Amino acid sequence: MKQQRKVALPRYGEYNCALKYIVEQGFEAQCVLPPPLSRRTEDLGARNSPDLVCTPFKTTLGSMIEALEAGADTIIMVHGACRLNYFGELQEQILRDLGYSFEFINLSLYNTGKMRDLLKALKVINPRCSMVKAARALYDAAQMVEHLDDTTSFYYENCGFDPSGTYSKIYRNFIADMYDARNLSEIREAYRSANRAFADVKLEKPRDPIRIGIIGDYYTVMDPFSNLELEQKLADMGVEVHRLMNITNDMLRNSEKNKQASVRAFTEYSMGASSTTDIWQAQNFAERAFDGLIQVKSAFCMPETDIMPVLANLSRDYKIPVLYLTYDSQTSDVGLMTRLEAFYDMVDMRKKVAR
Amino acid sequence: MSTQNAFLGIDVGSISTKAVIIDGNNTILAQEYIWTEGNPIGAVKKLLGLLEKQFDRKAWQITGVGATGSARRLVGAIVGATVVKNEITAHAVGTTTFHPEVRTILEIGGQDSKIILVENGIAVDYAMNTLCAAGTGAFLSSQARRLGIEVEDMGGYALQSTHPTLIAARCTVFAESDLVHKIQMGHPREDIIAGVCRAVASNYINNVGKGKRICSPVVFQGGVSKNVGVVRAFEDLLGCPVVVDENGHLMGAMGAAILAKRGLKRTVFDFSVENMEFVTRERNCGGCSNNCEVICVYRNGSLIDFWGNRCERGAVR
Numbered sequence: 001m002k003q004q005r006k007v008a009l010p011r012y013g014e015y016n017c018a019l020k021y022i023v024e025q026g027f028e029a030q031c032v033l034p035p036p037l038s039r040r041t042e043d044l045g046a047r048n049s050p051d052l053v054c055t056p057f058k059t060t061l062g063s064m065i066e067a068l069e070a071g072a073d074t075i076i077m078v079h080g081a082c083r084l085n086y087f088g089e090l091q092e093q094i095l096r097d098l099g100y101s102f103e104f105i106n107l108s109l110y111n112t113g114k115m116r117d118l119l120k121a122l123k124v125i126n127p128r129c130s131m132v133k134a135a136r137a138l139y140d141a142a143q144m145v146e147h148l149d150d151t152t153s154f155y156y157e158n159c160g161f162d163p164s165g166t167y168s169k170i171y172r173n174f175i176a177d178m179y180d181a182r183n184l185s186e187i188r189e190a191y192r193s194a195n196r197a198f199a200d201v202k203l204e205k206p207r208d209p210i211r212i213g214i215i216g217d218y219y220t221v222m223d224p225f226s227n228l229e230l231e232q233k234l235a236d237m238g239v240e241v242h243r244l245m246n247i248t249n250d251m252l253r254n255s256e257k258n259k260q261a262s263v264r265a266f267t268e269y270s271m272g273a274s275s276t277t278d279i280w281q282a283q284n285f286a287e288r289a290f291d292g293l294i295q296v297k298s299a300f301c302m303p304e305t306d307i308m309p310v311l312a313n314l315s316r317d318y319k320i321p322v323l324y325l326t327y328d329s330q331t332s333d334v335g336l337m338t339r340l341e342a343f344y345d346m347v348d349m350r351k352k353v354a355r
Numbered sequence: 356m357s358t359q360n361a362f363l364g365i366d367v368g369s370i371s372t373k374a375v376i377i378d379g380n381n382t383i384l385a386q387e388y389i390w391t392e393g394n395p396i397g398a399v400k401k402l403l404g405l406l407e408k409q410f411d412r413k414a415w416q417i418t419g420v421g422a423t424g425s426a427r428r429l430v431g432a433i434v435g436a437t438v439v440k441n442e443i444t445a446h447a448v449g450t451t452t453f454h455p456e457v458r459t460i461l462e463i464g465g466q467d468s469k470i471i472l473v474e475n476g477i478a479v480d481y482a483m484n485t486l487c488a489a490g491t492g493a494f495l496s497s498q499a500r501r502l503g504i505e506v507e508d509m510g511g512y513a514l515q516s517t518h519p520t521l522i523a524a525r526c527t528v529f530a531e532s533d534l535v536h537k538i539q540m541g542h543p544r545e546d547i548i549a550g551v552c553r554a555v556a557s558n559y560i561n562n563v564g565k566g567k568r569i570c571s572p573v574v575f576q577g578g579v580s581k582n583v584g585v586v587r588a589f590e591d592l593l594g595c596p597v598v599v600d601e602n603g604h605l606m607g608a609m610g611a612a613i614l615a616k617r618g619l620k621r622t623v624f625d626f627s628v629e630n631m632e633f634v635t636r637e638r639n640c641g642g643c644s645n646n647c648e649v650i651c652v653y654r655n656g657s658l659i660d661f662w663g664n665r666c667e668r669g670a671v672r
Contacts, residue, residue, distance in 0.1 A: 038644035229665075312566030321480045334425075339483055342443030346478045353477050 005103070005125050008032040008072035010063035011041075013222045014148060015247065017178040018141040019076065025182060026137025027126040029074075033179075034067040037225035041066055042329045048094055055298040055328055056084075056219035059226060061091050068100050074125060079108030080218060082273035082303055140184045142252055147191040148178055149248035154198065157242060160235035161205040170197045208355075210347055211240040213285030215278045216296030217304045220327055221245050227296050228333045230325070230340075234294075237344050242290070244281045245274065266310050273303035279310055286318035292347045293320055299328040321346060361415040363406075363624060364612025365399060365434065366442065366605075367391060367426035370465025370492055371578060372398040373608040374406055376417065381452060381613065385409035386605055395426040396433060396633050403434075407626050417624040421445070421611030425466075432652050432660035433633055437620035442607050447471050447478040449610030450574055453600060458570035461559070461589065461597070463579035465492040468563050472570075482563050490558035492578045494527050495585075498534065498551050502544060506582075513549040513584025520550035530554055552584030556592055571595040576603035631655055642668035 007027075009019045011034050020031040035041075037059060045062030064075050075095070077088035088106035095102065103124060110121040119134055151174055159167040177190035212234060220226045222245065231241045259280040260270055266283070270276045282293055295311060297304035308324060315322045323343045325336070361384055366373040368391065376385040387405045391398045421438040422431035423445040431439035442464075450460050451473060460471040468491050472480040484491070492506075499506040513519075520542045523533040530551075537547055560569075573595060579585055580599045589597045602609065632655050640647040647669045651661045661671040 035644065039646060040644045309566060315480070316568065319479075324482070338425075338441045338443070341441040342481060342483075345441070345444040346447070346481060349477050350479060353475070 005029040005074045006032045006072045007074040007076065007125055008034055008064070008067035008070070009076045009078075010034060010060035010067065011037050011223075011225075012060075012078075012219070013224065014152075014175050014178070015145065015222075017148065017175070017181075018145050020179060021141045021144055021181060021187075022122070022134075022137045023125060025140070026134040027122065027129050029125050032067055032070050032072040034063045034070060034072075037063060037223070046329055048098065052300055054083075054217075054300045055226065056217070056223075057087055057091070058329065059219070059223075060087065061094065064091060064095060065098070065100075068095070068102060072102065074103040074105065076105045076122075077107060079106075079111045080273065082301075084108075084218070084273075085111070140187065143184065144178060144181065144187050146248045146252060147187060148175075149246040151191065151194055152246070153243065154195075156231045156235055157240050158198070158203060158205070159232075160238050160240065161203040161209070162201055163204060164201065166201045167198065170194055170201075208351075209240045210238070210292075210344070210351060211242060211288075211290045212292045212294060212347070213281065213290045214241060214243040214294050214296060215245060215281050215285075216274075216294075216325075217298055217301045218245070218250075218274050220298045220301075221296040222247075226298070227325075227327060228336050230294070230296060230336070233333075233337070233340060234344075237340070239344065242285065244284065245277065250274075250277060266314055267307075271303050271306040275303040275307045278304070278307055279314070282311055282314055282322075283318075286314060286320045290320060291351055292343060293322045294343070295322060295324050297324075297326055299326050321350075358414060358416040360418045361410075362419045362421070362612045362616045363417050363434075364421045364423070364445075364608040364610065364615060365402070365430055365436075366445065366607035366611060367395045367399060367422070367424040367430045368442075368465055368578075368607075369425055369467075370496075371604075372402055372424075373605050374399075374402050375605050375608045375612055376406060376410055376415075377609065377612045377616070378415070379616070381609070383602070383605075383609075384411075384415060386602075386608075388604055391426075395429055396635070399430050399433060400629050403626055403629050407629070418621045419612075419615035419618060420622065420624050421613075421615035421618075423607050423611040428660075428662060429635065429650075429652065433654070434624065434628055435622060436615070437622055438611065438615045438618045440611060440614050443469055443471065443481055443483065444478075445607045445610030445614065446576070447473070447481075447610070448613055449606035449608075450576065450600075451476045451478075452609070452613055453602075453606075454572070454574050454598070457572050457574045457598075459567075459573045461564075461573060461575045461580075462577040463491055463555070463559065463575075463585075464577040467491060468559055468577075470559075470563050470567055470569075472567060480567065482565075482567065484563050490527070490555045490562070494530070495551065495555065495579060495582065498531070501531075501534070502538075502548065504548075509548055509552065510581070510583035510585070512545045513552045513582075514587065516543075516545040516549035518546055519553050520546045522547075522550040522554040549584055549588075552582060553588040553591075555579065555585050556588035559589075560592055569593055572598060574598045574600065574603070576600060576606050578604055580604070638671070640664055640669035642666075 007023045023031040041062035044065045045058035049058045085108045092104040110117040155171045174194040181187045234241045259276050263279045372391045373388050385406045420436045422436040423442045427439050462469045469483040496506045523529050575597045580603045634653045636651045647664045649663045
């Protein structure tokens with residue numbers, strides 16, 4: 001009998017749990033989890049990448065190398081609406097030049113948005129597997145992602161007001177449960193039990209807490225390692241941290257079909273990738289009278305750079321301060337802390353005067 | 356006669372180290388400004404020695420200490436600061452205290468530059484240079500050295516110029532090659548210097564100040580504000596007067612002292628740190644592949660503080 005494939009996706013926040021579920025429950029193959037992102041991952045990626053490519057390219061390439069070292073023989077790369085679409089092709093070539101042999105599944109070749117084509121792409125993992133079963137696993141994994149995003153949002157909106165540290169434990173346990181889940185009922189049960197546990201913790205939240213909305217490029221804003229744990233750092237200052245940008249809101253529940261029309265006051269045309277979504281989210285936060293906005297972007301990210309003047313207009317019209325953060329392969333978060341502390345102080349003083 | 360409360364503020368930047376002692380009414384009792392010279396601990400000790408001489412310890416007692424600047428954490432640990440605050444907030448607090456009507460604070464230091472917008476005495480927006488230190492004090496210093504003059508004299512030369520040379524301002528490296536080229540072409544020195552000052556101001560407006568509405572009154576501070584050439588360039592570019600406080604270089608330290616005064620924590624500071632031995636050591640945690648660099652600070656051989664670890668595993672005991 002042919003050996004099971006060992007499949008890996010570069011680390012992307014905690015979304016690797018969903019791939020693990022699809023590979024193991026849907027395709028009856030093995031999933032290799034690359035080691036958590038670290039400075040080594042960044043070094044490996046930076047050493048083998050073009051110099052001026054954006055940081056997510058380097059980080060995902062580094063994570064692919066670490067996955068191959070950990071025994072993976074099949075690498076999956078996702079697609080997107082910017083040069084991310086070409087990442088897979090280039091990364092595959094770089095890895096082959098480095099001498100690795102592996103199967104590469106480049107989802108941007110099947111970028112139609114149809115379930116049928118996604119299944120066709122993934123079939124390489126195990127051609128003899130039942131497509132009905134695989135389709136069901138995809139459906140379950142989508143629910144897992146929704147539960148993961150819901151829990152993550154709830155966590156960062158509230159964990160800053162839990163001095164006991166219980167929130168953090170519950171969240172970590174929940175993430176571990178997602179990686180261990182083998183069927184839909186286990187996913188749902190873990191979600192419910194995390195919610196029950198959260199409800200039991202007494203929060204010390206003021207009536208009108210400081211609320212900060214975070215927007216940014218698709219990878220850096222969602223991956224805590226890449227943004228130097230921005231959300232946790234802000235929450236620890238006693239802030240309600242909101243982030244609408246996640247896979248659930250952007251792909252699974254993308255009900256806002258007319259984002260471009262809703263932001264017409266600020267921009268007529270889309271600037272590609274996450275630009276329209278970001279502006280829409282910024283406007284949404286501003287209309288809900290948030291205290292501040294933070295834009296997170298990787299250095300050399302074109303769409304995010306392009307929307308900065310739009311955000312400046314939005315900031316002026318809604319009188320909401322915006323902090324622009326640019327991330328490169330930094331090893332120190334001292335500069336980030338200075339900017340965050342200053343932003344917090346400013347927002348806090350504004351709020352006290354407004355009251 | 357009983358002693359009155361006084362407050363010490365220390366601002367340790369990349370290039371210079373500043374300190375003030377103020378009384379309850381924000382009057383300066385002692386002040387000093389020296390170069391950091393890559394040795395923040397040594398600079399602070401030297402600074403405290405200089406302050407002690409200016410200061411009447413029979414009449415005043417320091418009961419609050421604020422630390423700011425890029426070495427605030429280290430210096431805060433050493434002097435036992437009651438408040439450790441980032442330099443942006445410290446500058447905003449200091450400036451709005453002395454210039455309550457200010458709307459825009461321009462600030463250019465040795466390695467960084469920032470803009471703070473103020474409405475009704477409250478900072479409402481700010482920006483700080485990211486990833487690149489083009490057009491800051493370090494650039495002016497190196498160009499002064501190239502031209503064979505002291506950086507302090509640059510402003511005077513710049514004001515003599517009637518036709519400032521155009522110099523590319525976007526990037527320090529390009530600006531420097533542009534400058535060399537213009538020197539070799541035979542442009543007069545004062546025109547070159549005026550061009551450099553103009554380049555600093557326009558780079559600031561196009562970079563840090565991009566998208567910000569700069570309203571008058573404008574206060575300019577940080578070490579570079581001592582350069583009258585840059586002040587003039589800002590006035591030309593912005594079309595409004597630019598105020599430079601005579602204590603502008605001390606605003607961060609003033610802000611830190613005021614924050615220490617406002618804070619609730621009190622401690623008696625007695626200058627004894629001057630005679631203590633401080634050592635910092637870097638150790639690599641090695642607990643995981645992040646390999647965090649943990650900085651440990653020792654006072655007379657015993658650990659007083661550490662930072663840099665991302666998780667509990669890196670804690671030093």
